[in-house]
Amino acid sequence: MGNTYDWACIAEKIDKIIMEEDYEVGGIIRADPIRPLVAPNCSELVVAHAKIALRQVRYFSEVSLLPHILETMQKLGLSRLLRLQSYSWPHLLAGNGHGVLIVSAPRSGRTFGYIPPLCDLVCRALTEGTRLRGCANWYPDREGALAVILVPNVERVRQVSALCHALLRKAANEELFTLTLTVDALKKVELIHRLLNGVGCLVVTPAQLVGIQEEAPGLLRFPRLQIVAFDDVDLMPPDQVQKAEQVLQEIIPRGHYPQLVMVSRSYNHRIMAKLTAANSHPALIFGDILEAAVYGGTRIRIAFCNSESKVNEVFQALQQRPPKKYRTVVYCTDDLDMRRLVVALEKRSHACLPYYQNADLEVREQVHRWMGESRDVILLCTDDCPELIIRHAHTLIHYGMSSTWGKFKMRHLVISGNLKNRLAPAQPESEDVPLHSLVLLDHENQRQLPRLVDFLRQHQKVDAGLVELVAKIRQEMQKEKGNQNALCRQIMVKGSCIDPACDERHQVTDLDQCHASVPVSGDVKVKLVRVYSPTHFCVYLEEHLPPQGSWQPLPNLAVQQMRIQSLQSTKPLRFWPPVPGVICMHHSVINERIRVLQVPPIKNANLVKKDLLVLVQAIDTDTRIFTTKSGKLYKCPADLQELPPMAIDMRLLGFVPYSEEGDWSEKDRRDFETRLKHLPKNNFLQAHIQFATANTLFVRNLVAMTYASSLKMHVRNLSLTHTLMADKLIKRCDEAENKILAFFMAGVEHGKREIREEEFQKELQLEDELQMEQEEDRKENVSPNKASTAALIQTKENQLEKKQEQHIASPMSQDPPELPSETDIIAQLYECFIRCSVQQQQESEQNPVPVSSSTATFLNNVMIGGAVKTPDKPKKQKKPKAMKDAPAPACKNLCQQMQVQLPPNVIRLTTGYYQTQTSLQLEVLLPEEVHEYAALMEKGQIFFWATCQSSELKHQFVLTLSFPYISLSHRMRGRTVYISVQKAMTAVDPLHFSAYPFMKPNHDMFAEFEDQQNMQVTNINPYVKGLACVKQNVQSQEENPSYEKYSDGAEHPRIQRKLCED
Structure with missing residues (x-):
């Protein structure tokens, strides 16, 4: 049995080893390399096939590695062998012709499955080369590399080269010899010189190897190449792998065959064919048992059915593959599920051997006899019985699914002993027994379906209806998780993602809907903030040119920044629990707005945690995505949440890395950012928008414009895409562009369908409610003692309308109304007060009086010609006050409550x-x-x-x-x-x-x-005194008692004539 490593400590120990000794001249290893294998995903059980039985080692003392390599591994804490390495190391150390294909999951120890033997072979070849120096057949200027490792991207280049350098350090014995070499470390001329002077291990991507050959065609030769390794070969583009193989054939002399090592996440017969063609003694080691089952010819079938019909599916499978001929194992979820199935099988006369959790020694002996001769007996068990060592079953039925994907894969160990070894010579006497694995899924365990279908699609055809079902299940899972994570970066660049373990978002959601402040067409002038890659930037929008329009300034950035500072609260409240998609404040060196993207499950929201790791994205300073603790999150005021984000992403549409290696190096990003940020002062950046999402503008090109005074027009000073293509950093890819457009169009169509479905459901709900109301009305109308409320209201309204019409038609002929009694008056008054208070409360809740309403606001509305809305309040007479006694507006109190939060x-x-x-x-x-x-x-x-x-x-x-x-x-x-x-x-x-x-x-x-002011008052006093005399005459005329009116409001004719004569 192997043992898993504590990979979390490996990186620290490698750094410590590197810091203890000096670097070699021209070395490429830095003090902070990124290490692989930081999490255990290691399998203690493997399937190993070769032409002959592979020799397995259990201890380091059984492996013939050089002492300094063993010492370095002990410093790294690698004191025990994994089962995968116990097979691969002795096979690779056997020498020329012994190649290996390792099929295992990432972070499972597969990289260390070939690196220690590779470094041992390099050190031995280096020692032998030193001994042969001075011979007639020695060519010191054409040593080349002793080992070549091809990896899919530049990030893996750093990881693998760091591991090789740690194990090869004590082999350096010459100043001109380079232990480990990568392309990004040196300039192209120096790179060629180092290759000519000798390299221990060359770690490159396929595209980089092709580029080296193109720089010096016919110059490079690797006559002493010992081993070639393809790490993660399934992640490399097939055309790049083919070009790299052609280069290797050119630089390796004829008749020289180095060992070939391939590492992959999944089995592929094409890869296996290359391995067998290049090595006389190939080996195949599976750390992934499910991949081994597919390699061995196991047929995997999925049946999606209800919980009630699962038993019928089991009966059909037993009829097609009777247990008397095929040894059958059924996996259940737990003992209760097993008991139910045993009862159903025994009713159909099937003999069962259930292995419960409380099974005793007698049951163990029955299982041992069953493994020798099943005798038409079906074995039933669960995942919680690792003591059962079964390897020679023929039929595997998954009546209940495992709790994890790893446990489901390990179930297939029960058929590993019957897997066909395609490397061993064919034996005519042996008979191949077909293997079968049936997976039964229902609505309770349908969440396991997406990953299972993804696996099957790599090896066999899957029904289209099942693929559509998987897409729906994934969307439902994303909604339930509330996953507002950022869109997958590979989708944003290439339009698709090939990483099955990717935890980023792969669906378009409401989070991608554009804000009203984001331009969706036309041209924009931008200010560069950060460069994430040669095709991905963070910018501030300054001006917008709509189609068939003129330049329009966008909200000023400095103003918006000061407004954000002014709206921050002096006494912020903790933001708990964090909710995905919500904008809050992040308090660190600076206080900034962020949007929560992903939150781990919170069991008890009443317990506030300060150390919960939350994935967030900045929206003002830049658009970086980072992880922070929940203790640094604070509530954001409502006014501050409504402000649009200041920063936005910009991406070049339809451009991918020139070498298709997944991503660019840090050096490429840094050099390009320096170039863009050091443009002449009078230049500005401009781009044309193709389409936009909430956080991203997709553009064709980004250009630097400047004003030519001699031509009196703006001219282009720099074209970003032309510069990047000239430097061979990017290339045009129409396929990637079409995939990106199709991805977002599919998301839009799906959103429209969801909206239509919601509207349809609302209509159905309204129709049901109306039908229920009509049925209730019918029941009420049938009862003689109950009258419809609506009918009574309508009758009263009709009576009131008739009375009003009669009052208008003959007002003088109406009898005087009866005076109500004192009791009725009090009751009506009380009811009026109650109604008024309720109505006032409702109006105050619906239309609250704004805090900042003042005379200034009223005058401002009048000046701009807008509608003036004043609250309905009872008028109160107030005595005039002097201007200096006027109360301060309400905004003063607001300013006192919301003090400006200034950065340092x-x-x-x-x-x-x-x-x-x-x-x-x-x-x-x-x-x-x-x-x-x-x-x-x-x-x-x-x-x-x-x-x-x-x-x-x-x-x-x-x-x-x-x-x-x-x-x-x-x-x-x-x-x-x-x-x-x-x-x-x-x-x-x-x-x-x-x-x-x-x-x-x-x-x-x-x-x-x-x-x-005083002079103006002095000058206007005489005029005011004249107005006072006129006012007194007018008042005396109003107080004259000769002016009278009749009770009906009509003026007396005699008084009218007198007024006219006066």
Whole structure:
């Protein structure tokens, strides 16, 4: 039995080993390489086939590895062998002609299944080469590489090269010899020189190997190549693998056959054919038992049925494959499920041998005799009985599914002894018995179906209806999990994802719907924030050019940033429990808005946890996706949640990596970001939108534009796609573009279907409710004692309408109404009060009075010509008060409650202010003259910010105005910025700036303004006195008693004539 490693400690130990010794000259290993094998996924049981029985080792002492390799592995904590390595190491150390194909899941020890023997062969070949130096047949300028490892992407290049370098360090004995070499580490000329001087292990991708040959065609030769390894060969593009094989045939001399090692996640007969053609003694080692079952000829069938019909499916399978001829094992979920099946089988006269959890020694002996001769007996068991060692069954029925995918795969060990060994010589006496695995699924365990169908589609054809069912199940699972994770990066680049263990989102959801602020067509001017890859950037939108329109400025970024700061709460509340898709605040070095993407399951929401890891995405500073703790999440105010995100992703549509290696290297990303961020100052970036989602703009190209004064027009200074294609970083791929468009179109169509289905369900529900109401009305109408409420209301309304018509037709002929009694008056008054209070409460809940409603708001609405809505309140007479006693508007209290949350590098400048009859004047004093500043007015607020290139400090403030203003102008003299804000009307602004400590009044200018006011009052007093005399004459005429009216409201004719004569 093997033992799993503590892979979490391997990376730290490798770093410690590397730091203990110096690097070699020109080495490519850094102090922080990314290590593989950080999680155990190792199988203690394997299936190994070869032409002859493979020798298995159990201890390191049985393996003939060099001492320094064993010492390094002991430092890494690799003190015990895994079962997979116990077969692969001795076979590879046997030498030339002994190749191996390892089929196992990622992070299962498969990489260490070939690297230690590979490093041992390299060290021995290096020692032999040193001994042969000086011989006549020695060519020191054409050593080449001793081992070549091909991996699917540049990330794996770093991982594998780090492991090889750790095991090869003590083999370095010459200054010119390079132990491990990668393409990204050095320039192309130096790379060729190192290959000519000798390399221990060359770790490259297939495309990189082809590129090396193209740089120096016919120059490179690898006459001493000992071993070639294809790691994750199933993830490599087939055309790239074919080109790499052609290059290897050119650089390897004829008649020289190095060992061939292949590592894959799944079995493929084409890969096996290459292995057998290149090695005289190939071996096939399976760490994945389910893959071994498919290789051995097992037929896997899925039956999706109800829980009641599962027993019938079992009976049909037993009729087709009788237990008397085929040894049969049935797996159940638990003992209760097993008892029910045993009763059903015994009713049909089937002999059963159930193995329960409380099985004793007698049952074990029965199972042992059953393995020798089944005698028409069916064995039933569960996953919780590892003591059963069964290897020679023929029929496997999964009556109940396993709780995990790993347990389901391990069930197929019961048929591993009957798997056909295709490498061994055929024996005419042996008879092949067909193997069968039947999987029964129902609505309770249908969640296991998607992964099972994905596996079967790699090896055999699957019914189209089953594939559609899998798609629906996946969508339902995504909805139930509330998975708002970001879309898979491979889908955003290539339109599809081939990683079955990918946990990112693969469906279009409501999260991808565009916000109203996101342009969906036309051109945009953008500001670059970050570069994630040569085709993926984070940008800020500055201007938008709609189709057949003109450039329109988008919300100012600095203004929006200050608005976000001003809306943050001084006493934030914890955000618990985190909900996917919700915007909240993340408190770290800076406070920023984020969107929650993925939350682990929370068992008890009443217990607040601070260390729960949550996947989030920034939406303002940039669009990075990172993991944080729930203790750093705080609630975001409602006004702050409504603001649109500042940052957005931009991707080049239809462009993939030039070598199709999955992704670009960090060096490519860093170099490209430096180029874009160091464009000339007068350049700006512009792109044409193809289509947009909520967080991403897909564009064809990103260009740098500049204004040519001689031509009086804008010209293109840089084309991003042309530059990247010239540098061989990207290439055009129409297939990827079509897949991306089809992916989003399918999501849109699915969303439309869901909306139609929801509307249809609502219509059906409404029809059912109407039918129920009609039935109730019929029942009520049949009863003689009950009348319909609607009918009574309609009758009363008709009676009132008739009375009103009679009153209008003959008002003088109506009899005087009867006066109600005192009791009725009190009851009606009480009922009126109750109704008024209820109506008032409902109106206040539906239409709350805004906090910031004031005279300034009313005047501002009048000036812009908008509708003015005033709450229905009873009018109250108030005594006139002086302007200085006017209460401060409600926004002052709002400012006190919502203080500005400033970052550490932001400070407020002292600002002087005063007003004139027509304007408000501000004076901002900057610390230095070299500052660049900007000031603007938007929605009744003044935004000011200033920056300096020699310092990271920012000077800014936001000032909310409580009076209507129409325009703003500014100028700078020396270190002072003068801002003039024009009033909408000639009146005095109360200037409620007490909530802003940085605002300082200019008392001299205020005194001058008061003097002007006093002079105006002095000049207008004589005119006011004349108006007072006229007012007294008018009042005396109104108090004359000769002016009378009749009781019916008509004026007396004599009085009218007298007024006319006067």
